[in-house]
Amino acid sequence: MHFDLETAIPVLTRTPRVVDALLRDLPDGWVSQNEGPDTWSPFDVVGHLVHGERTDWIPRVEHLLAHGEAVAFPPFDRFAQFEVSQGKTLAELLDTFAVERRKSLERLVELRLTPQDLARWGRHPEFGRVTLGQHLATWVAHDLDHVVQISRVMARQYSEAVGPWRKYLRVIE
Amino acid sequence: MHFDLETAIPVLTRTPRVVDALLRDLPDGWVSQNEGPDTWSPFDVVGHLVHGERTDWIPRVEHLLAHGEAVAFPPFDRFAQFEVSQGKTLAELLDTFAVERRKSLERLVELRLTPQDLARWGRHPEFGRVTLGQHLATWVAHDLDHVVQISRVMARQYSEAVGPWRKYLRVIE
Numbered sequence: 001m002h003f004d005l006e007t008a009i010p011v012l013t014r015t016p017r018v019v020d021a022l023l024r025d026l027p028d029g030w031v032s033q034n035e036g037p038d039t040w041s042p043f044d045v046v047g048h049l050v051h052g053e054r055t056d057w058i059p060r061v062e063h064l065l066a067h068g069e070a071v072a073f074p075p076f077d078r079f080a081q082f083e084v085s086q087g088k089t090l091a092e093l094l095d096t097f098a099v100e101r102r103k104s105l106e107r108l109v110e111l112r113l114t115p116q117d118l119a120r121w122g123r124h125p126e127f128g129r130v131t132l133g134q135h136l137a138t139w140v141a142h143d144l145d146h147v148v149q150i151s152r153v154m155a156r157q158y159s160e161a162v163g164p165w166r167k168y169l170r171v172i173e
Numbered sequence: 174m175h176f177d178l179e180t181a182i183p184v185l186t187r188t189p190r191v192v193d194a195l196l197r198d199l200p201d202g203w204v205s206q207n208e209g210p211d212t213w214s215p216f217d218v219v220g221h222l223v224h225g226e227r228t229d230w231i232p233r234v235e236h237l238l239a240h241g242e243a244v245a246f247p248p249f250d251r252f253a254q255f256e257v258s259q260g261k262t263l264a265e266l267l268d269t270f271a272v273e274r275r276k277s278l279e280r281l282v283e284l285r286l287t288p289q290d291l292a293r294w295g296r297h298p299e300f301g302r303v304t305l306g307q308h309l310a311t312w313v314a315h316d317l318d319h320v321v322q323i324s325r326v327m328a329r330q331y332s333e334a335v336g337p338w339r340k341y342l343r344v345i346e
Contacts (some may be wrong), residue, residue: 011203018191026187027183130336133334134334137335138342140331141331141344144328147195148325148344149343151317151320155314155318158310161174162307163307164301164303165308165311172314
């Protein structure tokens with residue numbers, strides 16, 4: 001599928017509702033368990049999504065529009081959600097994510113990006129030249145990737161409980 | 174995580190809302206594309222979920238309570254959603270799934286299953302002895318597996334569009 005704002009924005013708009021529907025008010029075991037050492041719980045993922053709104057998605061759009069290829073994006077700290085989440089409840093993080101995402105999308109619409117803008121080059125600190133359109137497509141895929149992750153982490157809590165059905169459930173390896 | 178009804182029912186209750194939040198009113202490309210030959214689109218998955226409510230989850234609970242190990246479950250036709258979905262819109266399927274799931278959970282609560290019931294054996298046509306608890310845990314994991322699938326199928330529509338970010342997105346192989 002070709003990237004355009006018209007098909008991408010409806011997905012970005014829905015993600016806070018999806019994550020909210022998955023997690024709010026669930027018994028704690030579903031929310032706080034992870035997949036083992038150095039993996040994230042659903043709670044951690046929501047903190048990561050909040051952090052991305054604040055420091056990655058729209059900030060990098062603005063950075064690229066201001067600097068083009070001349071200045072690389074500041075690196076994104078993929079572990080900073082542990083600070084964002086500190087002392088917060090899941091409900092607070094879900095509310096914050098919804099607010100931050102709404103603000104991000106308001107700004108995105110305000111920028112009135114043209115197809116020419118989407119084709120502009122920026123510079124990624126690790127892999128070099130990237131277009132604004134690639135960055136925005138990544139925002140969408142990244143949302144969906146974390147919906148996958150939350151659902152997978154939850155399903156794997158039942159790896160044993162499902163008994164012999166395990167072999168039919170692709171999500172449980 | 175150990176299976177019990179108290180932690181399982183909140184997940185089963187949320188699935189129609191999750192799938193609805195992911196898909197309703199999305200541009201058609203997101204809903205009708207699949208991952209290649211013999212794979213399912215998000216639209217197909219919703220039909221499969223409706224079919225499961227009608228013929229698998231609660232019907233097999235009733236079957237097991239009635240027959241124990243004496244009579245194997247009737248096999249589940251994993252392709253019947255193509256009939257269920259015929260001529261339906263996505264919105265109709267989402268509405269039907271929500272209604273059927275509510276009925277399923279009403280019946281589940283009505284059955285007032287005890288821990289002894291959850292340990293009862295039934296017989297699966299393919300892999301033999303299974304407990305009622307394993308069947309119910311599979312219902313939960315199966316929901317989550319299909320949330321994973323819908324999100325993965327959607328994310329992969331942007332496999333090319335994300336450019337070099339591809340290697341960071343676990344969901345896109």
